[in-house]
Amino acid sequence: MRVFKQKKIRRVLRHNFSFQSGSEKLDIKKMTLKNKLFGFLSILALISIIGLFIWHPAFKIRIITLTGLERTDYAEVRRTAENILGSQRFGFLPRNNYFLINESELEEIIVNRFFFEAIKITKKFPNSLLIKVYERQPVAIIQKEDSRSLVDSNALIVEKLSQIDVTTSTKNNFPLLVYLDGISSQPEKDKQLVEGVLAWNNFITKSLNVSVINYVIETETSGMIVIEDGWRILANFTENREAQFTALNAAFKQNNFSTEGLRYIDVRYPGRAYWQ
DSSP states (O other), X not given: OHHHHHHHHHHHHHHHHHHHHHHHHHHHHHHHHHHHHHHHHHHHHHHHHHHHHHHOGGGBOOEEEEESOSSSOHXXXXXXXXXXXXXXXXXXXXXXXXXXOOHHHHHHHHHHHHTOSEEEEEEETTTEEEEEEEOOOOOEEEEETTEEEEEOTTSOEEEEOOHHHHHHHHHTTOOEEXXXXXXXXXXXXXXXXXXXXXXXXXXHHHHOOOOEEEEEEOSSSEEEEEETTSOEEEEESSSOHHHHHHHHHHXXXXXXXXXXXXXXXXXXXXXXXXXX
């Protein structure tokens, strides 16, 4: 009898175990289906929220404020910014969305387009953009072959000029550097030449009663200063400027010195001045 009861109990236990295992499997399947459905709905909701922030008109940049412009045309800068923002990234993401604007990219494009020294872009929630412009300050004009540019103290371009613009700018006391054909142009050399010409222009304005037409760049360091009366100063623009200023002043103070009929005066050799 004991043996029979044990076998019966074992069968019942085995039967009960088998039944519970099937129920658990069914519950697991139901839970898995619910989890998948919940996950799908969660992803769908997340995509909807992201889409709302990206494409909703409330977050589209509509107000662009520009400050710091003096020489550059306001409408042209604004139009450039609007054209950039009106394009799409990867063919479907709007660049004019408040959350998707890449300030660094926009700053780089506008700076290179207009030769600005720098710009700072600030977003204002939910649809405004403030663009602060730092323009380069022009100090001289560089003419190379048929190209004429207004440049800053680092010889970086501020603005491209036409011939009419050059005439107007020289009247506004911007010295004109005319490079002879074949003179190589290097940023550091150009910077040194602009610095030297500015020093010479300042000296002539303060110390000599003459008007300069232009500064002709004949080498990477020197050239001639064309005076309105028809004579020239042969000078080194980048080296020994103070010594040349002293020599030129001394020549002008000599009793036998006169600019009448003068062809040139050469002060390229420190401490001396030669004229003819």
